[in-house]
Amino acid sequence: MFQSGPAVYQKEIATKDVNSLKAKNVDVIVALVHWGRQYRPMMNNHQRRIAEHLTSLGVHLIIGLPSPRGTAL
Secondary structure (H helix, E strand, O other), X not given: OOOOOOOOOOHHHHHHHXXXXXXXXXXXXXXXXXXXXXXXXXXOHHHHHHHHHHHHHOOOEEEEEEOOOOOEO
């Protein structure tokens, strides 16, 4: 599930990981995503597509990091 090095978002891996959690009947699925530009509080289109994909998989909560400001979703 985890590998060292840069963690570039890949739909196939996210799908596999979320489906693995769902198969274990977990109550809540939370995704921590390293994204955002410093001092830019709004999501860009790429981030929105990732959020939409995670939501479509059944992720309950998406937390975008590391921007020092909150990011509107």
